[in-house]
Amino acid sequence: MSIFKDKAIVLKIEKSLKVNENNFIKTNDKEFLYTLFTKTYWKIKASKKYSKTEKSLDLWYSINFEIITSEKWKIHKIKNIKIKNEFNINKDKDFYKLNKYLEILALVYKEIPEWIAFEEIYEIIETINEKQDIDEIKLILTKLKIKSLIWILNINHDDEIIRKILKFISNSKIENILKLTWINEEQKKELENL
Numbered sequence: 547m548s549i550f551k552d553k554a555i556v557l558k559i560e561k562s563l564k565v566n567e568n569n570f571i572k573t574n575d576k577e578f579l580y581t582l583f584t585k586t587y588w589k590i591k592a593s594k595k596y597s598k599t600e601k602s603l604d605l606w607y608s609i610n611f612e613i614i615t616s617e618k619w620k621i622h623k624i625k626n627i628k629i630k631n632e633f634n635i636n637k638d639k640d641f642y643k644l645n646k647y648l649e650i651l652a653l654v655y656k657e658i659p660e661w662i663a664f665e666e667i668y669e670i671i672e673t674i675n676e677k678q679d680i681d682e683i684k685l686i687l688t689k690l691k692i693k694s695l696i697w698i699l700n701i702n703h704d705d706e707i708i709r710k711i712l713k714f715i716s717n718s719k720i721e722n723i724l725k726l727t728w729i730n731e732e733q734k735k736e737l738e739n740l
Contacts (some may be wrong), residue, residue, distance in 0.1 A: 549614050551631070554582035555671050556607045557655045558587070581620065581655060585668045587613075589660045592624040594711045602614060606647060608675050622678050631675045646685035650674070653689060657696050667692055677724070685730075688722050690715050699740070708736055 557582035576596045583589050591693065592613060596602070603609065608631040614623040654671065658664060674680060674688050693699035694716040701712040709735070715723055729737070 549585070549612055550617070551583040551612050551729075552587055553610055553668070553672075554590075554610065555651075555668065556603050556605055556609065557583050557651055558672070559603065559605065568627065576700070580624070582609075582611075582624075583654055583658075583668060583671070585665055588664070589606065589655075589658065590622055592622040594624050594627070600627070602730075603629070603705070605651060606640045606675060607631065608672055630668070631718070643683060643685060646682060647674075648688050650685065650692065653692055657693075657698065664695070668694055670695075673720055673724075683726070683729050683734055684724050686734065687715060687726060688720065690740060691723055692738060693740075703740075705736065708733060710738075711737065720733055 555701065560579045561577075577593055578596060580592050580594065581589060582592055590613070594603075598687070608630055609628060610628045611624045612626045650671065654667060654738040658667065670688060672689060674685070677684075689714065690699055694701075694712075699716065700713065701709065701716055703712060710728070715728075
């Protein structure tokens, strides 16, 4: 058995399921199963018992934690969780922005293989999570940057301006991408559909 420390973004939360001797599946209300996108060790599944004394984790939380693992385990155990950042829901984050955040999480959850450690994507998500001035365009550009990093963004486009934007996204750091402010509504809709 080993103990490691790492940082992670919470991608998915499920109630832990147990199969009894009659092959019935029942939920364990006191234990949760988390899919975590870690900075160092890629995506992992980890469980943690519910505690009334600790704050519950939610999607998109950025956390520091310890993981207890063994070669025999498919699901690891986590403890000593410290929430670094919560998803900041405030009056500025409407349903559309929340939906865009969740689309980015779903992209990371579904498209990045479990065996790839992708520190740059982790840092992009952490940057977005920390920013207070996130608007729809920044979220769309972030999603496109992640698609470019996992090789599913086609930068060839009929529209020359969109093609230039996509090339800029592919070749730039997230800090520079988030500075783009001149994208109009028509371009935004086109980028959103990619």
